[in-house]
Amino acid sequence: MSVIRALERDDITSVASLYESIARSGSDVPAQGLARYFERTLLDHPWADPEIPSLVYVDDLGSVKGFIGSHVRRLRLDGRPVRMACSGQLMSDPAVRNRAAGTLLLRRFFAGPQDLTMTDGATEETRRIWRGLGGSIGHLGSITWVRPFDLRAAGERALERFGMAAWRPVVRPALAAGQAAANRIPRISLRVKDPPTQAEDLTTQALLEHLPSVAQHRRLVPDYDERFLTWLFHEMATVRSRGELVRRLVRDQQGRVLGWYVAYLQPRGLSQVMQIAARERDAAAVLDHLLHEAQRMGVAVLTGQFEPLLFEALAQRRRRCFLHLSANFLVHARDPEVLNPILIGQAMITRMDGERWMGHHLEPFG
Amino acid sequence: VTQQAIAERIEEFVRVQFEVDPDDPGFDRTVDLFEQGYVDSVGFAELLAFFTEEFGVEIPEDDLLSEEFLRIDGMATIVSRLTLDAVGLGR
Numbered sequence: 001m002s003v004i005r006a007l008e009r010d011d012i013t014s015v016a017s018l019y020e021s022i023a024r025s026g027s028d029v030p031a032q033g034l035a036r037y038f039e040r041t042l043l044d045h046p047w048a049d050p051e052i053p054s055l056v057y058v059d060d061l062g063s064v065k066g067f068i069g070s071h072v073r074r075l076r077l078d079g080r081p082v083r084m085a086c087s088g089q090l091m092s093d094p095a096v097r098n099r100a101a102g103t104l105l106l107r108r109f110f111a112g113p114q115d116l117t118m119t120d121g122a123t124e125e126t127r128r129i130w131r132g133l134g135g136s137i138g139h140l141g142s143i144t145w146v147r148p149f150d151l152r153a154a155g156e157r158a159l160e161r162f163g164m165a166a167w168r169p170v171v172r173p174a175l176a177a178g179q180a181a182a183n184r185i186p187r188i189s190l191r192v193k194d195p196p197t198q199a200e201d202l203t204t205q206a207l208l209e210h211l212p213s214v215a216q217h218r219r220l221v222p223d224y225d226e227r228f229l230t231w232l233f234h235e236m237a238t239v240r241s242r243g244e245l246v247r248r249l250v251r252d253q254q255g256r257v258l259g260w261y262v263a264y265l266q267p268r269g270l271s272q273v274m275q276i277a278a279r280e281r282d283a284a285a286v287l288d289h290l291l292h293e294a295q296r297m298g299v300a301v302l303t304g305q306f307e308p309l310l311f312e313a314l315a316q317r318r319r320r321c322f323l324h325l326s327a328n329f330l331v332h333a334r335d336p337e338v339l340n341p342i343l344i345g346q347a348m349i350t351r352m353d354g355e356r357w358m359g360h361h362l363e364p365f366g
Numbered sequence: 367v368t369q370q371a372i373a374e375r376i377e378e379f380v381r382v383q384f385e386v387d388p389d390d391p392g393f394d395r396t397v398d399l400f401e402q403g404y405v406d407s408v409g410f411a412e413l414l415a416f417f418t419e420e421f422g423v424e425i426p427e428d429d430l431l432s433e434e435f436l437r438i439d440g441m442a443t444i445v446s447r448l449t450l451d452a453v454g455l456g457r
Contacts, residue, residue: 004431099400099431100400100405103407103408104431106411
């Protein structure tokens with residue numbers, strides 16, 4: 001009979017092969033370095049928790065045919081510790097899909113001792129499975145704000161993304177005309193003015209020092225420590241295919257800390273914000289510094305997870321942001337007390353705390 | 367509730383939820399629902415939710431991984447056993 005059990009170090013090569021085959025090149029031979037990446041992100045990270053392990057589905061013959069990654073994160077809810085398990089890399093060999101291996105893996109994962117399970121990278125199929133197993137959509141976390149900077153590059157990236165790259169020569173003149181108009185007409189200009197704020201590199205120490213004041217009105221917040229943040233920033237920086245990892249602590253003209261941002265910025269590319277932290281009154285200033293930095297680096301489009309603290313700033317037309325809805329942020333908890341802060345916008349769970357920054361499917365690992 | 371009644375209710379749910387053609391000659395209570403493509407991973411999750419709502423049972427993982435759970439008759443056997451266990455009448 002098939003079994004579901006905790007991932008062991010000896011399974012890593014099989015997991016990497018399965019992942020390469022299903023989510024990457026289609027080959028059974030994993031890219032060099034992929035197995036090590038799984039090992040680092042699943043087994044060797046500072047908050048790896050043997051009580052909430054990654055799981056494998058093993059068939060009658062003893063082969064690993066399914067997998068779900070467990071990325072444990074520590075939070076605090078009104079000051080008390082909460083364990084969050086981010087589920088990532090859910091996959092099953094086509095040979096066992098008719099045994100619903102993915103659903104069984106997720107069901108077992110939900111049954112773990114964690115207080116909260118989440119994913120911020122759900123596909124349509126994953127969402128439906130989560131819903132069937134009692135999970136909920138985190139509506140706020142599923143909203144993405146989008147800020148275009150370069151219409152030509154943004155349009156071309158969009159065509160590539162939707163498999164319509166062949167249309168580029170047709171669409172390019174219209175995009176160029178749109179960009180030219182945006183450059184000339186102030187009312188629709190995409191230019192970001194120089195911000196009155198200043199910034200410096202965000203260190204782990206600065207983040208730890210200022211997190212309590214920045215997140216003081218939120219009930220559910222990350223419980224970072226020095227060792228975990230050092231590991232996280234190091235791993236995030238290794239994901240080169242998303243662009244350069246930029247971490248900035250933003251201060252006002254008097255030197256007062258307003259907040260910070262962490263983002264992957266990519267010239268002429270789609271760039272993603274992983275975390276914006278600020279008190280609500282300072283959120284606009286931090287966002288403006290980020291937008292200016294993105295413009296300076298030649299980003300085509302910048303996207304980030306919507307958070308209530310950004311509402312007023314994003315709503316101002318001059319920032320040229322719009323919202324995009326998906327249903328990729330999912331949560332599951334047995335205790336509604338844990339779930340509610342997420343559902344009503346009193347949680348600070350950013351893309352840095354989920355699986356969105358990870359590069360399992362992107363990196364060449366050459 | 368008899369095992370027969372449970373099987374009938376499961377069959378009714380599967381037919382409606384997964385849009386099984388009423389004239390489908392390959393469909394009966396002994397067919398492997400997953401192998402034959404009547405139910406996929408998403409449908410499996412919906413089935414589990416149905417068992418909880420309809421019969422008030424959580425199916426243990428060993429039963430879910432068993433060959434028995436692939437067929438309506440087998441599911442009915444498992445659900446029947448679990449409901450009897452729940453009221454203290456099981457073996």
